[in-house]
Amino acid sequence: MSAGAAPLLEIRDLDVDFGGLKAVNGLNIEVREGEIVSVIGPNGAGKTTLFNAISAMVPVTGGDIRFEGSTLLGLDPNQVTARGIARTFQNVRLFTNMTILENVMVAQHCRTKRGAFGALFNTRAFRQEEDEIQARGEKALGFFGSRLVGFRLNQPASVLSYANRRRLEIARAMATQPKLLLLDEPVAGMNPVESAELTGLIGRLREEWGFAIVFIEHDMSVVRDVSDRVIVLNHGELLTEGDYADVSMDPRVIEAYLGQDTIIEDAIKS
Amino acid sequence: MTATETRPSALAEFAPPRRARDLDWRRLARLGATAAFVQMFVSLTAMPVRLDERPVIESLLSLGYLFIGVIPVIAGNRIGRQVKLEGVPIHRAGRYELLGGTLAGTLAGAGLSLLVILITHFDIREPLVNWSPQLRDLLSFNRGPVFGVLIWLGIGAVGGLVGGGLRLLPTRWRRTLLTMAFVVVLAAILEQLVVDLVSGVGLEPVAEWFYARRGGLTGAGAGVAAAIAGVASFFGRGRLKAARARINTLEGPARTKANAGLILLTAAVMIVVPLLVGSLTNELLANVGLFVLLALGLNIVVGLAGILDLGYVAFFAVGSYTAAVLTAATSPRINPELPWFVALIFVVVITGLVGLFIGAPVIRMRGDYLAIVTLGFGEIIRLLFLSDWLSGWFGGAQGITAIGGVEIFGITTIDGTNPRNIFYLVLVFCAIAIYVSWRLERSRLGRAWMAVREDETVAEAMGINTVNVKLLAFVVGAILGSFSGAIFANKVGSVFPSSFLILVSMVILVVVIFGGMGSIIGVIAGAALLIGVLGGPKQPGLLQEFSEFKLLIYGALLVWMMLARPEGLIPSARRSRELHQEEFLQDAWLRGQVEADEEAGDEPETAERS
């Protein structure tokens, strides 16, 4: 987090319009290597749209998104992932009929290259790559302890519990070997114990895997516990940013959460 | 009959039989009316008249009568059907089933009685072409309308009683009886194949004893077939399943060994059988093979990558025409007269390019638009081959004729005059197609196809270039289809635009869906059953009497499969999971395989959104 280094992700004057509605409006954000940044804001503040814009899933109307110094504009989502940005979805979107192992294997598509030829002739390079894919997949799954490995590997993802689906989705994103991980409400729907555990894991993701992480979260205790920096969005604009203590005291933030201010106060108290 | 009915329910309880007077009259009326309507419809399509020419058991039963006679049985059986719900007891069968069955069957029979009356008193031969005195005579067994009316009421009642009575039998007996009936019908349908095969190994007398001269089983033959089937079914039940389960539980080298053994066995059968049978049967096998090849190709596109390509015939056509232009001496513009195998290289390259050319514009479209647009392309390709504009190249409506055979190192020439060799050629390419499908499905590419099929947006976000991956599936499918086309050109010896109607696409699609999308074995079985028994768009099958109705049946089959069993005859495990996710999860839950959340957490309300 040295101040001099060039940012990993740099968003300049980003605009995203949906037929006249400005979902994101003139946003400026920087994320440095190895940083954990949380994005908060009331519903409809444009948080998920920001993620979608970064991962090229919605068209950008203006501004620029630069990753490692070069622009992401004009890329397809798969190319963005290939550059090193992986994401999860707010409403978990797994390949539910593929096995757990296949879910993490397929995510390595852009990191591997053996095509039809290798598969047809079962070349040595092909077999070696398949083994590597499997090993890397199991490593990503192993990050979550014994929950997703062992006998579960060859079960379809649809049998997983809700919390484990969220974990598998993160493992799938990890398997794409990104530099930056975008987590959309990673603990939503989890109970306090699970959510506390996942909060710890987010910290470990940076230390052990070296990811920079941007995550959207409504649970203020998670935000407080892991983020280096908090970005507050409101009506598609940057309201404020800074560390948790500053942001949570900011009257504008509390006002933005009008009606929801108790949430943030509760979080501060706890 | 349906999946829900045969599914063993751990929680089923038995309750005393329902009383006959509790009969659900509305259901009875609906079922009976439907059956009667089906009877009348089937009769008016002239199906019974045509199928009457095809005996099942000599001078006793024809396929035509079997066809209309079985409907009351089904109606009689359906009336006793109970919806199984968890915790709701199942009634044992009793008088309810017998009475209900008889009544339902009688209603079904009444449809034909009504038809006899109507035909006697009204003449609407214009527009209904089969509204004829012959139909009336057939329905009334040539004994006048009164007899006809009564006999169908009687047949319906008996049939319905039998159908309802089946429910009273213990499962084992019922299954045995049904197997016996099925085997007898099957033996009659497969007559040509069996006779050919049995005669091939020098047992002609057996075949003659078994089958009557004018077609159909002899009485004794039918008895023996039924007896064998009955004994096998009664005592052998579950053995097959157990054997399959045993193979499936094998691991590692033992599994590989078992698989290799099975493959070798299949290959041996495939090589030996054509040697034993005559050219008519070999012709049939070759036709089936061509469709297996087409279906395997389409299976990669539809089954693996989930792209509904309705213009698949385009690649069949391009393959055929390329082979024809390059090998035939009579090709109008260019006629290099290349050897077939050299031409095949060009076929692959050209079809691959056409696949890219058609695929690139459509691959980004949403699934249903893609279907219609590929259909459009299929039709455009045919119209171009047909047009005067390009007739200088492809001969227009006259097509290209006198296409030579496939020369193999000067040893032998494979052409349409020797269907056995054609079959072997097809077999080689089918083996290639099976290998390609099998390897690709289990590779990085196959996983990407699966992901695209499940959720294209997420697949894209996970770093899969969905456009390229889908395009590749399209092209691989196209090339496999072109093989079939190239062989077809040499088999028939000529190509005409009329061989490549959209109809062909539809038939291949029915084959793939009937067999089971994404399942190699299923697709092969589907092609063998449909093309082998009913026949292809222009190719006759074993039931040649069916040729007028096969397309009608294909259509009905497609609808019925989609409604009742969308995963196909022999489904791939994954496809059935996709289509029956809820049931699958229920089963897994019963087996204790679905985990619950570890602690009592919040309700996962968004979980089902995806």
Place this chain on the structure above:
Amino acid sequence: MIGKWAPRTGAPRTGVDRFLTVLRVFAVGLVLVGLAAFVAQEISTDNAFARWANPDATGLTGAQFRGLVISGIAQGAMYGLIALGYSMVYGVLGFINFAHGEVFMMGAMTGMITSNKLADAGLWESNFIGALALVMFGSILVSMFLAVVMERLAYRPLRGAPRLIPLITSIGVSFFIQNMSIVLFGPASKAYPAVPDWLRDKHTFLEIEGAKIMVIVAAAVSMAALWFLVERTKVGKAMRAVAEDSEIASLMGIDVNRTIVKVFAVGGAFAGMAGILWGILFRSVIHNTGFLPGIKAFSSAVVGGIGNLGGAMVGGLFIGIAESVGPLLVLEPLGVSGVSQLRDAVAFAMLIGVLLLRPSGIFGEKLRAEDRT
């Protein structure tokens, strides 16, 4: 909000995009050069450009051109009528009812049967208008019935299935009805009885055949009736609500299933109407009469923007005129021989072209968000 990813900038990114750009440029270029050649040949068949494009060109006379346009409009009006059914069903259920062309065919078939019976009875000649009204009534009734039965038996059990499943089912239904027509009515083409002279004579200064005037007028009246139904009645309001969001509509007390049945019935009625018009115009019907018009009508619906009813009619006219004049306007001047054989190819090419250039149709789609992927 996550839809299908949309291209973010105009620049081509992958090989496929570059290829598509080339294809678009080529398609537009072909049309422009063809048109230019046509204009040149119209001015004089002797100028260098005209001769370069097609040395044998003769150009079109004004009367020929007018005739083609009018045939195109009449044909297109029928496509438009059929297209309404595709568009409405797609708007409500989000799938292509492939069998809708067969509903149209059965309408024409019914018309053939009833009109021939009436002709046998002498009513067709003595009281043509009355007989025609009767025939239309019968056809519309049969087509409505067929569409409703189809929905009830084949599509209703599939609500909520993956979206390709009902499409495949409808292909099966289409296949079934076509072949049912063969086995019930025979495979031969069947003729309508002769129509009165005033339908064959040419009228007004444009010299339009009476039958074509009738087709165009009937289409216009039907369109007006549909507009009234959809925009001004309670049923129409329910239909629009279900198309917007069937779940919320059902929460608002709308019986979604009944509304869907009505949508099928209305679509079927228009297809039946188109069937009769087809019979009057071409005087013959056969089992596959529904196939090509069905596909072209679907193309019309797409061209006009699917789910957009006015668009469907305009799309129909567009496709009708394009396939009628397109071959002679673009292909013939470029020296393609036998262009009239390529009419159908032109219609399909139009569909592909529109989807390439503007996938949401000329007037934009009216669909739920989840149906757009």
